[in-house]
Every structure is written in structure tokens, then in C-alpha cells.
Amino acid sequence: MEFVLIAIAILVVGLVAGIGLLVSAGRRTTRLDDDAVAGTTLTRPRPPAPQAPESPPTPHGSTASGLGLPPETVELPPAEPEPGLVFDTPPPSAGRLVRLRSRLARSQSSLGRGLLTVLAREKLTEDDWEEIEETLLAADIGIGATTRIVERLRTQSMVLATASGTELRDLLVSELTGVLGPDLDRTLGTERRDGRPGVVLVVGVNGAGKTTTVGKIARALVGDGKSVILGAADTFRAAAADQLETWGERVGVLTVRGREGGDPASVAFEAVRTGVEAEVDTVVVDTAGRLHTKSGLMDELGKVKRVVEKQAPVTEVLLVLDATTGQNGVVQARVFTEAVEVTGVVLTKLDGTAKGGIVVRVQQELGIPVKLVGLGEGADDLAPFEPKAFAEAIVG
Ligand SMILES: Nc1nc2c(ncn2[C@@H]2O[C@H](COP(=O)(O)OP(=O)(O)OP(=O)(O)O)[C@@H](O)[C@H]2O)c(=O)[nH]1
Ligand SMILES: [Mg+2]
Numbered sequence: 359m360e361f362v363l364i365a366i367a368i369l370v371v372g373l374v375a376g377i378g379l380l381v382s383a384g385r386r387t388t389r390l391d392d393d394a395v396a397g398t399t400l401t402r403p404r405p406p407a408p409q410a411p412e413s414p415p416t417p418h419g420s421t422a423s424g425l426g427l428p429p430e431t432v433e434l435p436p437a438e439p440e441p442g443l444v445f446d447t448p449p450p451s452a453g454r455l456v457r458l459r460s461r462l463a464r465s466q467s468s469l470g471r472g473l474l475t476v477l478a479r480e481k482l483t484e485d486d487w488e489e490i491e492e493t494l495l496a497a498d499i500g501i502g503a504t505t506r507i508v509e510r511l512r513t514q515s516m517v518l519a520t521a522s523g524t525e526l527r528d529l530l531v532s533e534l535t536g537v538l539g540p541d542l543d544r545t546l547g548t549e550r551r552d553g554r555p556g557v558v559l560v561v562g563v564n565g566a567g568k569t570t571t572v573g574k575i576a577r578a579l580v581g582d583g584k585s586v587i588l589g590a591a592d593t594f595r596a597a598a599a600d601q602l603e604t605w606g607e608r609v610g611v612l613t614v615r616g617r618e619g620g621d622p623a624s625v626a627f628e629a630v631r632t633g634v635e636a637e638v639d640t641v642v643v644d645t646a647g648r649l650h651t652k653s654g655l656m657d658e659l660g661k662v663k664r665v666v667e668k669q670a671p672v673t674e675v676l677l678v679l680d681a682t683t684g685q686n687g688v689v690q691a692r693v694f695t696e697a698v699e700v701t702g703v704v705l706t707k708l709d710g711t712a713k714g715g716i717v718v719r720v721q722q723e724l725g726i727p728v729k730l731v732g733l734g735e736g737a738d739d740l741a742p743f744e745p746k747a748f749a750e751a752i753v754g
Contacts, residue, residue: 445610446737448581454741459751461733465714469497470530470753477526482515497752498684499715500722503537510536531749537718538745542727546742547673547701548579548640554670555587555633556640559626561659561698562678563690564647567706567732569598571678572644573605574732574740579640580609581738587636589629589643590615591622591662602644608737612636622646622658623665630669641670656697663698676729678704679720682711688723695724706732709739714752717743 472493476486487508494504510533511518518526548556558575562568569592576586588606590599596618606613614632616625626643633641643666645659663672677700679687694700703720708731717728731748733739 446577446608448577448609448738450581451578451742454738455731455744455747455751458733458739458741459747461709461739462714462748462751464710464712465497465708465752466754468712469493469714473530474523474526474753477511477518477530478523480519482518487512494715496713497715498713498719499537500719502722503715503718506537507533527753531746531753534749534753535746538749539721539727540745542721544702544727544729544743546729548575548584549673550639551671551673555630555638556673557630557633557666557670558640558642558674558676559645559659559663559666559672559698560643560676560678560704561645561694561700562647562704563680563687566647566678566680566687567704568592568647568678569601569605569644570735571676571704571706571730571732571740572602572642574737575642575730576606576611577609577737578740579642580611584639585636586611587629587633587638587641588613589626589641591626591629591643592646593618593620593622593625594646594648598644598646605737623662626662626666627669630666634669652693656693659694659697674702675700676702676704677724677726678706681705681708681713681716681732684713684716688720691720691724695726700724700726702727702729704728704730704732704740705743709733714748717748 473490476482476489476493479486490511491504491508494507495501499507511529514529518529521529546558548558550556560568560572560575572588576588579586588602588611590602590613592598592602593616599613599615603613603615605611612632614625614629616622616628622645626645629643630641643662645662646655648655663675666672675698677691677694679691681687683690691703703724703726705717705720705728708714708717717731720726721728728743731741731743733741
């Protein structure tokens, strides 16, 4: 009996030690230098799982010298996967808008169905045209685009009178697509250029969805077979870096972070430097949305961009906008466009609003293309924006 008890005790101790080892292998943070000015640390991601051949090539290793401090070699993820550790395998980004179209159900019911009901009436009166105009304005499409759509539909009213339900729908989709800027260049600047990684800087007011979007972009890039490094340049709150690191760890992506209150430009610089040395495809940098003063934040963003460009040109500046904030959000956004040269807009939380037309207004008022749309809190609920697929989704 005693033998049996001793044997069980030995087994339990062995098991606990084994689990401990496995957990510590999953998450490792290497502090580059305790006295580093920026307190920058690198969190090593777990290696890619053997069953995910489409995972990005892992960086080869890099030296992380801290800022002006003696270089210290930091090993990035080993080429050989450690057994038992599995990463998420995100789906590729293509075709996501179509897959997520049901998320726009609120917009669908207020815009698509509303318009189709009126357009299907036998003879359209002035009151009907007013109703169409009001429906478009209520969806936040903006006065310019609304006028254009109504005028174009009116000139086609002879056609409308005899059109079938499907024909009406197609007509509406084509008019909406027309005001969504179908010819704008929405390519994301994530590719390597001149032997250096693409650098994506993500800015926006607090709560807009920046960190979530950076995480989702990293996943989408990994899903598309790219290698990625994240920079947690929101040093305003320590939790922000933790949040980002968690996103990265799930897909085996390295996060470069600094200490709370540290210099965001230093962290961004380190992230891009690490990306250059590791020869990754893309470095995505998250920034703070809040500072004590607005001008302080804008100065800081300008500095982050300038400092990063000592390593590699910033290939994309994404402004994250919360679609549910309407006009207010657009006004706030202008401040950012003055501080940094914004090249694309990410419109988040489109799943939470009936005003899908905000895409049109944002583009027209800021003169910057919407490149990505956030359609939920799920890890892969971010889609490249495609005007026709979007128009089809909101018409229903
Ligand atoms: N429904 C929905 N929620 C979203 C979307 N994108 C982000 N969110 C949520 O919005 C909240 C704020 O997102 P964060 O990514 O932390 O926002 P942030 O801009 O980084 O905020 P700060 O770091 O405080 O400036 C989180 O609860 C996200 O889950 C989206 O497309 N749809
Ligand atoms: Mg954040």
C-alpha cells in the first residue's frame, strides 16, 4: 500500500514539473538591458506549429542593442518548432467582406430594404423621392453623394417603372458602388521595399480600435503567408502592450515593447530596427490614442514617424475611426491627418451601426480611401474594403 502511495506521489510531482516547463516555453520575455533608456523588451513568440505550412517564415535572429547600449544578441523564434505548441492559423484576407456581409445586417435593414421598398412602388411621387433622400441621409451617406444618387435614379425613373426586383437591386448596388470610389487605390503598404520591411503606423483616438486592428492586421498578414513584427508604441498604459502581445502570441508574432511611460518613438524605432535585421515582411506599430494634451499627442506621433524613418520608410499610415461616432469621429480624424500623412482609413465597428453610409462620408470629407473595415470583435473580423461587395452587402 505504501509503495502505491509513494508511486502516486512521484507521478504527481513529475506531472506538475512537466506542465511548468511547457508553460514557460510558451511565453518568454527577454529584457534587453535593465537600464535601457526605453526599457524595451522583446517577447519571443512561440514557434510555428508543424501542421501550419502557410505560417510565415520565422525571422532569423537579430541583435538588439538597446538604444546606444552595448549590443546584445537576441534570438528570435527558432526555426525548429518546439513540440506541443500550436498557433492559430488565420484565414487569408481575400474574400472576407463577402464572408462577413451578414455583420452589416443593421445597415441592410435601414438602407437596402428601405430604398428597395420605395423604388418598387409603381409610380414614384415627389414624396417617394423625398423618402429615398431621407433614407440615404439617415444612413450617413452625406448630402453630396445622396444628391448624386437621387439625381441619377430620377433620370432612370422610366427604367425603374418597369424594372423587376432584381433589376432594381442591381441598379441600387451600382449607384452605391459609384459613390464609394470604386477606382481609389486601396492597396495596403505592407510589402518590403528596397530590402527593408513595410512599416505600418496605426493612429487614432482612444477606444477607436487601434490595438485590436493591429492584432487583426497581424493575423491577416500571417494568414497571407507574411512574416510580421509588432511594435507596442502605446506606452501610455502597460495594459496596451500586454493586449498587443497577446494578439501577437496567438499567431507566433514577436512584439517589441517598452516600459510604461517610456518613449514611444524609441519602442517604434526598436521594433522597426528588429524588423530590418530579421528581414521580416512587415512591422506594424500601435500608438497611443490619449495623452495629457492633444497637441502633445500629435507632436508625439510626428516624432514616432520621423524616428522610425531613420530605419525604414513608413509605407502606410492607417487612421482608425469608430464608425459609431459619426460626424464627431470625422472631425477628430482631421487633427490626425494634419499631424501625420494618413494614407488609409480603417473604419471599425461597422457591425454596430445602421449607418453603413459613413464609409462614403469619411472618404469624401477626409479625401482618404477606406482600406479596411472592422466588422466585429472576433479575431478575424477585419476585411479589406471592396466597394462593390460592400454595396451589395448593405443593399442585402
Ligand atoms: N464590435 C466591434 N468592436 C470592435 C471592433 N474593433 C474594435 N472593437 C472593440 O473596441 C474596443 C476598443 O478597442 P481597442 O483596440 O482597445 O481600441 P484602442 O484604439 O487601441 O484604444 P486605446 O488603446 O485606449 O487608445 C475593444 O473592446 C474592441 O474589441 C469592431 O470592428 N467591431
Ligand atoms: Mg490601444
